Amino acid sequence: MLKLKVKKKVRSAKDKRLALRDRLWPEVEDAQLWLRKERVGFTTIPRTMNLIGRVMDQLGGKGFPLFNTYLALWCRVYDEGIVEIRSDRELAFESGFGGPRGEITWRARMRLLKEIGFIDVRAGLASEMQYVLIYNPILVIVDLYEKDNLKEDMAFSALLARLSEVGANDLDYVDEDPSEDDDEL
Numbered sequence: 001m002l003k004l005k006v007k008k009k010v011r012s013a014k015d016k017r018l019a020l021r022d023r024l025w026p027e028v029e030d031a032q033l034w035l036r037k038e039r040v041g042f043t044t045i046p047r048t049m050n051l052i053g054r055v056m057d058q059l060g061g062k063g064f065p066l067f068n069t070y071l072a073l074w075c076r077v078y079d080e081g082i083v084e085i086r087s088d089r090e091l092a093f094e095s096g097f098g099g100p101r102g103e104i105t106w107r108a109r110m111r112l113l114k115e116i117g118f119i120d121v122r123a124g125l126a127s128e129m130q131y132v133l134i135y136n137p138i139l140v141i142v143d144l145y146e147k148d149n150l151k152e153d154m155a156f157s158a159l160l161a162r163l164s165e166v167g168a169n170d171l172d173y174v175d176e177d178p179s180e181d182d183d184e185l
Contacts, residue, residue: 043074043075043076043077045074046137046138046168047162047166047168048138048159048162048163048166048168049071049074051155051158051159051162052067052137052138052141052159053067053070053071054067054155054158054159055141055153055155055156055159056070056118056137056141058153058155059116059141059144060109060112060116064108064109064112066109066112066113066116066118068095068096069095069096069106069109069110069113070113070118070119070137071095072091072094072095073091073119073132073134074134075094076091077134081133081134081135082131082132082133082134083131083132083134084124084130084131084132085126085127085129085130085131085132086126086130087126088103088106088107088127088129089102089103091106092105092106092107095109097109107129110129110132116140116144117135117140117143117144118134118135118137118140119132119133119134119135120132120133120135121133136170138159138163138168138170138171139170139171141156141159142171
């Protein structure tokens with residue numbers, strides 16, 4: 001008796017999602033969607049950004065949410081991790097602060113982001129905060145929670161779980177001894 005081998009077509013996760021989308025929304029064309037590889041004006045964000053924002057707002061304290069200010073910066077950053085701010089008023093508005101006190105409120109949030117350790121700033125001719133360096137928010141959060149022994153926090157636990165779920169490797173480098181890399185030089 002002959003046994004026939006049937007080759008199964010292996011479908012990628014992308015193919016599966018496209019097939020599902022086509023079944024659920026057959027009337028929608030690609031031109032109606034914001035497809036990252038076909039459009040410009042995108043930035044990369046961590047899949048955990050919503051949880052990072054929740055933790056940031058908690059760290060800012062009651063009445064001092066930080067995430068909108070941070071997100072406005074993130075939407076302007078490139079791969080080098082630096083943002084050049086040419087207009088404080090523009091960033092204040094993008095962060096959700098308008099009116100006569102908008103820039104003052106925005107600067108206060110920026111100072112708090114710096115104080116907590118999410119960013120660093122340098123002055124330029126246009127502003128006292130013209131240049132902004134954005135640190136890896138996951139590393140900042142983990143450091144803060146370990147230092148202050150806040151590991152029982154639900155938002156922090158949710159962030160750690162989601163990091164694991166998406167396969168993020170940000171924490172893989174935290175436990176390594178930097179002196180081990182010196183041998184390779």
